[in-house]
Amino acid sequence: MFSRRLFLAASGAALWLPAAARAQSDKYHFTLGVASGAPRETSVILWTRLAPDPLNGGGMADGLVHVRYRVCSDAAMRKELRSGLVATSHVKGHSVHARIDGLEPGREYFYQFYYGQDESPIGRTKTADRNAREARLAVANCQAWETGYYAGYRDMAEWTPDAVIHVGDYIYEGGVSPLGKVDRPYGGVRLQYEVVRQHNSEEITTLRDYRNRYALYRSDPHLQAAHAAAPWIVAMDDHEVDNNWAGMVPQDPDKQTSAEFALRRRAAFQAYYEHMPIELPPSMMELGGELQMYGAYRFGPAHINLLDTRQYRSDQVCGDGFPGEPPCDDLLNPDLTMTGKVQEAWLMEQLKKSDARYNVLAQQTWFAPYDYVDDPENNKRNLDQWDGYPVQRQRIIDALAQDVSNPVILSGDWHCAAAMMVHKDPDNPASAPVARNFAATSISSICSWHGRIEQARDANPHVKYANGRDRGYLRCIAGERDWTTVFRTVANAASPDSAVNTATEIALKDM
Ligand code: FE
Numbered sequence: 001m002f003s004r005r006l007f008l009a010a011s012g013a014a015l016w017l018p019a020a021a022r023a024q025s026d027k028y029h030f031t032l033g034v035a036s037g038a039p040r041e042t043s044v045i046l047w048t049r050l051a052p053d054p055l056n057g058g059g060m061a062d063g064l065v066h067v068r069y070r071v072c073s074d075a076a077m078r079k080e081l082r083s084g085l086v087a088t089s090h091v092k093g094h095s096v097h098a099r100i101d102g103l104e105p106g107r108e109y110f111y112q113f114y115y116g117q118d119e120s121p122i123g124r125t126k127t128a129d130r131n132a133r134e135a136r137l138a139v140a141n142c143q144a145w146e147t148g149y150y151a152g153y154r155d156m157a158e159w160t161p162d163a164v165i166h167v168g169d170y171i172y173e174g175g176v177s178p179l180g181k182v183d184r185p186y187g188g189v190r191l192q193y194e195v196v197r198q199h200n201s202e203e204i205t206t207l208r209d210y211r212n213r214y215a216l217y218r219s220d221p222h223l224q225a226a227h228a229a230a231p232w233i234v235a236m237d238d239h240e241v242d243n244n245w246a247g248m249v250p251q252d253p254d255k256q257t258s259a260e261f262a263l264r265r266r267a268a269f270q271a272y273y274e275h276m277p278i279e280l281p282p283s284m285m286e287l288g289g290e291l292q293m294y295g296a297y298r299f300g301p302a303h304i305n306l307l308d309t310r311q312y313r314s315d316q317v318c319g320d321g322f323p324g325e326p327p328c329d330d331l332l333n334p335d336l337t338m339t340g341k342v343q344e345a346w347l348m349e350q351l352k353k354s355d356a357r358y359n360v361l362a363q364q365t366w367f368a369p370y371d372y373v374d375d376p377e378n379n380k381r382n383l384d385q386w387d388g389y390p391v392q393r394q395r396i397i398d399a400l401a402q403d404v405s406n407p408v409i410l411s412g413d414w415h416c417a418a419a420m421m422v423h424k425d426p427d428n429p430a431s432a433p434v435a436r437n438f439a440a441t442s443i444s445s446i447c448s449w450h451g452r453i454e455q456a457r458d459a460n461p462h463v464k465y466a467n468g469r470d471r472g473y474l475r476c477i478a479g480e481r482d483w484t485t486v487f488r489t490v491a492n493a494a495s496p497d498s499a500v501n502t503a504t505e506i507a508l509k510d511m
């Protein structure tokens, strides 16, 4: 049986290793830590990347190398269950994806990689189990490097969930900001935060740039700890490629041609794959690449439908700027889609055949509506979110209302924690409640617009809780009797040692 004490001791020792090894020589290869993901009942993906010079392209010579791994039942790595060799090369940035099959459901496993004289940190992972009585799932997103440390990830690693769901903005593509405190009025409040560390280049566009940016983010010890503590299931949002991109359309089509954006998207997909414990590499047969991110996972009473709402999305109509856009007639085009037709049909099928107590849509943006101006004739909305795709949203709400058991929608993107009811007519809070939408706040990205959210609360009675001032993540406990969402918040985002506390807990029955 897994002992948290033992694991923390083991991971603490392992996390100490990279820094110590680096002090002796620059050739330590596991500078980016380890990770696991795509947990199934009998399989999991183990990840690492050889990167002796992580911020400068990785530092490995071109060519094929082999990395050894071991999987054990104990954190001390004595009871070996499996070992093997995985080949990798410069073609995939010397990243390693080892698929381990033949495992048992609902079991903890420990793993480690070996290359030359180097040993990686030890990771802990866990297989899924549809028969588990309870599921403990962390939800994270939006971890801008510059505006905060990752105390939330330290806290998440200590919790050791069954799985971590990351719904995007794992990196940000932008350039370098000046260090120091920011304190200025915005949206009716004082906006206060601190740029505590800096990006390693100007805005990124090439594969080398994206690799170096992932390496920068993954150098953080608390992010490494969260990856080493539990399997992750991941789907990107916009900043892994370009702010507010949609399908093959970039944020600023006047500044990059469609060919340039297609190449950039390919590079971004490739680097994302190289740094994530996911099952399949991108297909480069497609213009711009194609990367399988959406998929279904089952943890005890929770059936998780992880969605990809960027890659197959139609471009935002009526603009995607913020603060807010007034609605325009084009919004009612039924062909507008967040997911594309194939993924929508897949989701409908998943909902229809699920026998789970909780049916979860884990995806990027807010699903529930939000009006930023209390004026029924001219309500302003964020049209990069589901408010910009109301016809498809209604199709999904109608499906959830059919007889889907306890629909729960998880969101990120907006850097603001929230608990929101989704009604049959989402704009009419008097209509029947259909689903709960819990949004995680950001790990470290700033919610500059939290004053505007607060000012508009009265116009949004379906919103039971909203907090854009604090950084943090969600702990979701899908239990036999109820689902509870715990809103964890970081006391001081400018300190990696910050306390992390529970702001509030909301169960489905409370809403
Ligand atoms: Fe974000």
Ligand code: CA
Binding pocket: 168, 169, 237, 238, 239, 413, 414
């Ligand atoms: Ca986003």
